Every structure is written in C-alpha cells, then in structure tokens.
Amino acid sequence: MNDNSLVTPGERQKRIRDIFVDHRNHQQAIQALNHFYMPVEGGIHSRGSVCALIGPSRTGKSFAANDIVAAHEPRVGQDGIKRPVLLVDCPIEGGPRGILDSIADALELTVSSRMTNANLINVILRELRRAEVEFVIFDEAQELFPEKNKRILAFARGLLRKMLNLNRFNIACIGLPETYSIIAEDPQLLGRGGLEHKHLSPYDWNDEHDRKHFRAMCHKFDLEMPFEKSGFSATDFAYRLFQASGGCIGHLKNYLIDAGNRAIKDGSNQVELRHFADAFDARRRPGEIFNPFRVSQG
Ligand SMILES: Nc1ncnc2c1ncn2[C@@H]1O[C@H](COP(=O)(O)OP(=O)(O)O)[C@@H](O)[C@H]1O
Ligand SMILES: [Mg+2]
Structure with a gap:
C-alpha cells in the first residue's frame, strides 16, 4: 500500500486502525467458536x-x-x-x-x-x-x-x-x-x-512454530500498513516487536498504531525502529530502562 499521496493523514490513520490480519490464533479462535456453534458446516x-x-x-x-x-x-x-x-x-x-x-x-x-x-x-x-x-x-x-x-x-x-x-x-x-x-x-x-x-495463548518466541506464526503475523501487518514495507518480519525486527508486545496481537497493534502515527507525522516513507522506540518510551514504566527498539542485537 504505497499510494500515500492519494490519502489524507486521517485516512492513513484509519487504515492502520482498521487493519485485519488473519493470523493463526485468530483462525484457531474462529474454528473453536464455529465448532461450539455448529460442529459440521452446513449441518445442525x-x-x-x-x-x-x-x-x-x-x-x-x-x-x-x-x-x-x-x-x-x-x-x-x-x-x-x-x-x-x-x-x-x-x-x-x-x-x-x-x-x-x-x-x-x-x-x-x-x-x-x-x-x-x-x-x-x-x-x-x-x-x-x-x-x-x-x-x-x-x-x-x-x-x-x-x-x-x-x-x-x-x-x-x-x-x-x-x-x-x-x-x-x-x-x-x-x-x-x-x-x-x-x-x-x-x-x-x-x-x-x-x-x-x-x-488462546500469546505467541511464544521460544517455540519454533509460534515464532514462525508471529513473524507471519508481523509480515501481514507490514503489507497492510500504509507505508513502504518496513521489514517487520525480519528476525531482528520481529524479535523486538515480540519483546514489546509479549506476543499479544492487541499490544502489537498499539505499537503499530502509535509508531505509524509518528511516521505519518514526520513524513517518513517507512515506519522505522526509531518510531517504535519513541512509542515504547511513551509507555515505559517508571524506573524501567530497557527499550527493545533501542538495544542493538547481533
Ligand atoms: N485478527 C486481528 N487483526 C487485527 N487486529 C486484531 C485482530 N485481533 C485482534 N486485534 C486487535 O487487538 C486488540 C485486542 O483484541 P481483542 O479481541 O479485544 O482481545 P481480547 O478480547 O482477547 O482481550 C483489538 O483492539 C483489535 O484491534
Ligand atoms: Mg475481549
């Protein structure tokens, strides 16, 4: 989604807010609810x-x-x-x-x-x-x-x-x-x-399958954000997003919204690490020093 020139800041903000991603936990929740409701599709x-x-x-x-x-x-x-x-x-x-x-x-x-x-x-x-x-x-x-x-x-x-x-x-x-x-x-x-x-559990970085699904979810968000792709699903970036969100889609979404707002505001083509770092700082508890978006990984 790179047609940024066509939309106003407000429309881009709405796009971020309304992003839907079809990730594994969502599929599992839907499947479970459908099964509770009607175990056989088209059945009773x-x-x-x-x-x-x-x-x-x-x-x-x-x-x-x-x-x-x-x-x-x-x-x-x-x-x-x-x-x-x-x-x-x-x-x-x-x-x-x-x-x-x-x-x-x-x-x-x-x-x-x-x-x-x-x-x-x-x-x-x-x-x-x-x-x-x-x-x-x-x-x-x-x-x-x-x-x-x-x-x-x-x-x-x-x-x-x-x-x-x-x-x-x-x-x-x-x-x-x-x-x-x-x-x-x-x-x-x-x-x-x-x-x-x-x-339903948050994604666990230490579990190989969860890690894969978490990165896939990051990738889907990256595709849907109204910016040039930022590479959210690269191991390094995804691990930072994991540390900030605890593997929970709701927390991840909060960071995407805030970092996205910051990137729209300063006219960036991409949402960058520094936008997430600022979003994290704005939520950091008193006394907490760690910011996953500021530490170098390697
Ligand atoms: N599949 C999804 N795609 C995009 N955003 C989602 C998805 N599922 C949840 N979210 C976002 O995560 C936040 C938390 O989800 P919610 O369903 O309220 O969690 P819970 O009911 O488990 O506390 C919501 O604000 C919603 O915007
Ligand atoms: Mg709820």
Whole structure:
C-alpha cells in the first residue's frame, strides 16, 4: 500500500486502525467458536452445552467473537427479528440485574426498570425462543463468574442452567484463563457437554512454530500498513516487536498504531525502529530502562 499521496493523514490513520490480519490464533479462535456453534458446516447447530474460549487479555478473543456474529447477522422473520448468534457483553458491575439487562440489550428488548428480576428472566427466556437464537456468546465471562462474589456466581450459574434448559443453543463463555476452572467447578454446568474449550495463548518466541506464526503475523501487518514495507518480519525486527508486545496481537497493534502515527507525522516513507522506540518510551514504566527498539542485537 504505497499510494500515500492519494490519502489524507486521517485516512492513513484509519487504515492502520482498521487493519485485519488473519493470523493463526485468530483462525484457531474462529474454528473453536464455529465448532461450539455448529460442529459440521452446513449441518445442525449444537444445543444444551456450555463451552469456553479462554485466554489472557488482548489475544484477540472479542475480535473473533465479533467475526462470528458478523457472519450470522440478524434477519427479519415472520414475527420479528431472528438472531442466530447472540453476543452478550457482560457488565463489570450492576449485580444480577446488570447481567439480565445486558442480555436484554443484546436481544434489543425494552425493559421497564420496575420489572422484577424473575419476570425479566421469563421475558428473556421467551425472547430467546422467539428470536430462534442458536448460539449465545458471553464475552468478558469472568464477570459472570467472580470467584469472590458468591451471590453473582450462584446467580449466573443458575441463569445459565435455565438458558441451557431451553435446549435450543450452546453457550460459549469467553474470558480470562481463571474462568475455565470456575465454570468447571460447577458439576451441573460441567455435566452439560463436559465443557469443551479452547485456550488462546500469546505467541511464544521460544517455540519454533509460534515464532514462525508471529513473524507471519508481523509480515501481514507490514503489507497492510500504509507505508513502504518496513521489514517487520525480519528476525531482528520481529524479535523486538515480540519483546514489546509479549506476543499479544492487541499490544502489537498499539505499537503499530502509535509508531505509524509518528511516521505519518514526520513524513517518513517507512515506519522505522526509531518510531517504535519513541512509542515504547511513551509507555515505559517508571524506573524501567530497557527499550527493545533501542538495544542493538547481533
Ligand atoms: N485478527 C486481528 N487483526 C487485527 N487486529 C486484531 C485482530 N485481533 C485482534 N486485534 C486487535 O487487538 C486488540 C485486542 O483484541 P481483542 O479481541 O479485544 O482481545 P481480547 O478480547 O482477547 O482481550 C483489538 O483492539 C483489535 O484491534
Ligand atoms: Mg475481549
């Protein structure tokens, strides 16, 4: 993408922000979610089980979930909108009512604040059936299963069981690694399908395959950046990007955005090491001296 003269700085910034790369972890996340939803392509969707997609923050879990939702958009049916895939973003606060409201939001239900929780649960269960929901994804599911808040924990477990009892859809919980064991501790949930799960990990430089995939991901970003190629996937450059990002696509993206902004600003044809070095300095913790983009490697 070298037609830089044709676009404004803002358009180039947007291009960086909107870059999508099809890297291995993304493919694995998509594959897992698709399998939880519909194990045989063109077949029937699964139902009645809970499954999990877990991994540290910024590894691309939500990004993958949004992809699945986009591939199964709501459609208009005879008695209203049908929603094959429902994505619920779990609230960080608000107790049981907050959880119920976020499900109602995803279903685009208008709910009076005076409605009791028990009634709201019934309204939600009815709407899940009417909207012919085939797959429910709870993102940030660690908020449903807070280890220390027994009240929320018990409520969320009960709610999930009620939803699964409709026997219409599977539920995928997306969350942090600890979420898996908390769901697994509930024999009633575990009993429903055995808790099929996929663990996403950041790329590990010490693993030969991971290293290869990380470099391939860097290369794809390099191709998509609105600059002349910078050589991100060369061993030396990729190792620096790895050290800065910890192998996490979200952190890598932050550096690409900031270094890209700096390169646009000073009119460079390429994003250079110095742009990344400045982006790293701007984020360095107090007292930290190391900057992977300033050390010489060799
Ligand atoms: N396949 C991808 N291509 C480009 N950017 C991505 C991709 N996956 C994730 N990102 C970026 O990484 C950041 C973190 O991803 P996200 O899905 O929010 O992680 P998680 O939900 O695991 O915390 C997002 O801001 C997104 O822009
Ligand atoms: Mg997320």
